[in-house]
Structure formats: C-alpha cells, structure tokens
Amino acid sequence: MTQKQRYQFVLDYFKKNNPLAETELDYISPYQLLVSVILSAQCTDKRVNATTPAIFEKYETVVLLSKTTFKKLFPLIKSISYPNNKTKHLIAMAKMVVQKFNGIIPMTVDELVQLPGVGRKTANVITSVIDQQPNMAVDTHVFRVSKRLGLVKDSANTPFAVEKELVKNIPVELIHTAHHWLILHGRYTCVARKPKCTDCVFRTVCKFYKSNQII
Ligand code: SF4
Incomplete structure (x- = not known):
C-alpha cells in the first residue's frame, strides 16, 4: 500500500463517519x-x-x-x-x-x-x-496515531516533524478537521498502552498492527 492510498483510506473513513468532528472543550469565544x-x-x-x-x-x-x-x-x-x-x-x-x-x-x-x-x-x-486555518496541532494522541498508522515516516521524531508531514499530505481543506479525527482516534481507540486494535477500522492499513508490534 502506498502512502497516498493509506491517507486516502483513513481520510475517507473519517469524512464518511465523523465529518463534523470538533474539540471536546467547551467554549463560546x-x-x-x-x-x-x-x-x-x-x-x-x-x-x-x-x-x-x-x-x-x-x-x-x-x-x-x-x-x-x-x-x-x-x-x-x-x-x-x-x-x-x-x-x-x-x-x-x-x-x-x-x-x-x-x-x-x-x-x-x-x-x-x-x-x-x-x-x-x-x-x-x-x-x-x-x-479553520490549515494548521495541525500535534499533541500526544496525534503524534502516536500518525506514527502507528504510518501516516508519517519513522524518522519523524518530533511534533514539528509530524506536523510538517501531515500538513504536506492532508488536503488543505481537511487539515483543521483531521486534527480532531486523529485526537479522537487516539483518545478512544488507539490508546497509548493497549490500543484497541480488534475494534479498529484501520487494521488493514495500519503499519504498527501489520508489523505485529501489538503486545
Ligand atoms: S490497528 Fe491498532 S495500532 Fe493501528 S491505528 Fe488501530 S488501534 Fe492503533
């Protein structure tokens, strides 16, 4: 699977299943x-x-x-x-x-x-x-999920390196929503210690899952 196909698969899923993802913080201004x-x-x-x-x-x-x-x-x-x-x-x-x-x-x-x-x-x-500026905030969830899925190279070892790769590969109009998609996936499915791979829709494209690193 090429990098482009992996992005396509992941983004298509989120676009279809959670098109209006947003922050879970409460705010009005x-x-x-x-x-x-x-x-x-x-x-x-x-x-x-x-x-x-x-x-x-x-x-x-x-x-x-x-x-x-x-x-x-x-x-x-x-x-x-x-x-x-x-x-x-x-x-x-x-x-x-x-x-x-x-x-x-x-x-x-x-x-x-x-x-x-x-x-x-x-x-x-x-x-x-x-x-809605096309800026990608890379927190611990975005960092982990991007690396595991294989959306970014193994050599992308800093939040800024991950940010640059994601921004380069995600269509500009989706970047502000993709930030929430990756956070929510990391918060509820691809959790840090024991990722819930059996429930995960990305098993077929996930580099980490395929490389049998799940313990
Ligand atoms: S298959 Fe597992 S490691 Fe890969 S994204 Fe899904 S939960 Fe994370």
Whole structure:
C-alpha cells in the first residue's frame, strides 16, 4: 500500500463517519478557547470543562482576567494539573493580550506563540478551531496515531516533524478537521498502552498492527 492510498483510506473513513468532528472543550469565544487550551496541558478535557465555568463567570473577558491576582485566580484552578504555572500563565497571557493586542485574541500562530503559556501546539489549535486555518496541532494522541498508522515516516521524531508531514499530505481543506479525527482516534481507540486494535477500522492499513508490534 502506498502512502497516498493509506491517507486516502483513513481520510475517507473519517469524512464518511465523523465529518463534523470538533474539540471536546467547551467554549463560546476565542478568549474562552484560549484559556481552556492553556489549562488542558497534561489534563483531560473533561476536567477542564468542569473547571472553566467558574472562571468564565468571574472573568467574562480577557480584560477582567488581566486585572486579577494570583491569589484570586488560583483557587479556581487548583484542581487542575500544574495550577501554579497555569495561574501565572493565564494572568500574564491576559495582560499581554490587553497591552499588545488591544484586548483581542490574535489569530496568527506567530502572534499567539508570543503569549505566555502558548506554544506552537496551542497556537495551531486556536487558529484551526476558531478560524479553520490549515494548521495541525500535534499533541500526544496525534503524534502516536500518525506514527502507528504510518501516516508519517519513522524518522519523524518530533511534533514539528509530524506536523510538517501531515500538513504536506492532508488536503488543505481537511487539515483543521483531521486534527480532531486523529485526537479522537487516539483518545478512544488507539490508546497509548493497549490500543484497541480488534475494534479498529484501520487494521488493514495500519503499519504498527501489520508489523505485529501489538503486545
Ligand atoms: S490497528 Fe491498532 S495500532 Fe493501528 S491505528 Fe488501530 S488501534 Fe492503533
């Protein structure tokens, strides 16, 4: 099977069976999504969604968030992983959005990565989810699934290398949705420790399955 055929098989399946895949984070604005994605590092979307309503009730806008203090914000975040750093990052992020971007969440990767707590992955999520830009955020699920399926070369050993290969091979209009397809497949089927290969529709094309590395 060629690389092109593998992509075709995987993308055709997702297009047919989950055409409207989207993030599992709850949000109603770019500000809310940015806060949620920053909080979601090393944390489940479920826990983030349980935490953010109280934050957004108290801090409806990025301007209000920029005026708060560590002491006031921390109690709302303490049930999430790395609460100290995330509290500091959220306040610093909000201050920079207000001071440098006139209170508007920027919508380019180059601008977003200037914000505290925002790396390339987060910037790709924000721009692809909010603005449907063809940017592929590579988190642990996307990385693992892409490698196992054989969508990227064995030599692609960094998130950025995987991102570049996926973006090169996935049709531009599908990239922002493909990000969610790969995440959801990794979250619910191709899980890290014991992938559920017997339930997986990609067995016939999966490099990892074919190479008998399943234990
Ligand atoms: S066959 Fe197994 S390893 Fe391959 S994508 Fe499916 S769950 Fe993952």
